Amino acid sequence: DSGVTQTPKHLITATGQRVTLRCSPRSGDLSVYWYQQSLDQGLQFLIQYYNGEERAKGNILERFSAQQFPDLHSELNLSSLELGDSALYFCASSVMAAAGELFFGEGSRLTVL
């Protein structure tokens, strides 16, 4: 158990809808990362927050947004969903902004029909 909690584990929704994925980092970790894993694809970095502030942005679509709250949990919001957004979304945390080891949650599997 990595200590990172993600909810929901599975989510099925329709195109055009909006969903929110939630992540609670390991106790004491200030940095949260979001990654997308599609079929036959590696892990694509989406966005990073550190202690409530956005620190880095990767290949995140404009339809997607995220935030980190004062209690350090984070939410990833996906809107105007398309079929191609179906993927596993992972949250990871680390102690500092630049840390060698990421601790991943078990992921949220999103299926867009």
Place this chain on the structure above:
Amino acid sequence: QQQVKQSPQSLIVQKGGIPIINCAYENTAFDYFPWYQQFPGKGPALLIAIRPDVSEKKEGRFTISFNKSAKQFSLHIMDSQPGDSATYFCAASKGSSGDKLTFGTGTRLAVRP
């Protein structure tokens, strides 16, 4: 320049065999090369990592070999066991910050009893 190419896509070995997974990179600025292991239904977990000042690093049955001039690194699993069956991702970054990690596409390893 940011790509990390990983091969093979899948690998089947017998128990006791030595699977080898290879990765190649282009960006000579990369200086941190971790391997992550992912079991079905779980998030990736750091297995072993190397920096380019050494050519080999061993942790238990897992060894990373690093060839800086060829811009290649590989993972060897000695005396492989069925419990090693998982997907393995190589990654690379400049610095060890998670926002800069570029992951390979993964290798699905099956170790037959």
